[in-house]
């Protein structure tokens with residue numbers, strides 16, 4: 001069964017001219033993903049995320065990090081809320097009455113999987129808000145993949161203007177930085193592809209994984225915060241660009257169809273409750 005799946009994957013990827021390894025008849029590099037619990041955010045009134053709708057409706061956002069093993073390499077996608085929050089069961093208040101919590105640190109979950117932060121060679125964030133780069137400073141030895149407009153906003157003169165807090169990610173200034181001007185096939189074999197999906201922030205990005213057994217999965221970051229917003233094309237009032245957000249939503253919706261991909265919406269608590277988290281994994 002695995003062989004058939006492998007052949008199918010190779011054929012599909014070869015068609016897209018994205019996979020060199022399969023053409024030579026070699027087996028694809030094993031790929032595995034873990035979803036890690038990276039906090040939760042209580043929102044008393046979710047209407048700012050869906051202007052004109054959901055007035056007074058509370059919602060709890062999930063927040064995940066995703067650990068990816070490609071052969072012997074480790075990559076981390078998003079780093080969640082700061083681990084320091086775990087010291088306070090009440091968490092911390094934020095804008096718009098939100099309350100951010102995490103009951104378990106990212107560091108402890110990596111340790112349970114036998115992975116030290118220094119072993120993470122590749123790191124990328126959907127974007128630079130605090131609930132995604134909360135532990136970024138742990139990974140200053142990794143190679144950072146970031147869209148050029150996001151880099152310019154995060155490391156420029158006015159990061160606060162975009163809602164970014166450099167104290168959380170400032171050490172990455174010393175990391176090896178790969179500035180992107182669009183999509184990036186991280187390992188060159190089509191299995192892990194960063195997708196440019198701007199709009200929520202200037203350089204927001206999503207991640208396409210082509211897993212050998214699970215199939216394609218798209219991690220859409222904050223392209224939309226929950227499924228209803230994506231289905232109805234509702235754009236939070238505080239997004240960087242409504243037009244770019246809508247174009248990115250259309251792009252990902254088409255890709256979900258063409259890839260027959262699963263779409264994982266990071267903050268959709270309802271969907272998140274149906275996903276297996278580490279130590280379970282997706283191959």
Ligand SMILES: [Zn+2]
Nearest residue numbers: 129131132222
């Ligand atoms: Zn977020």
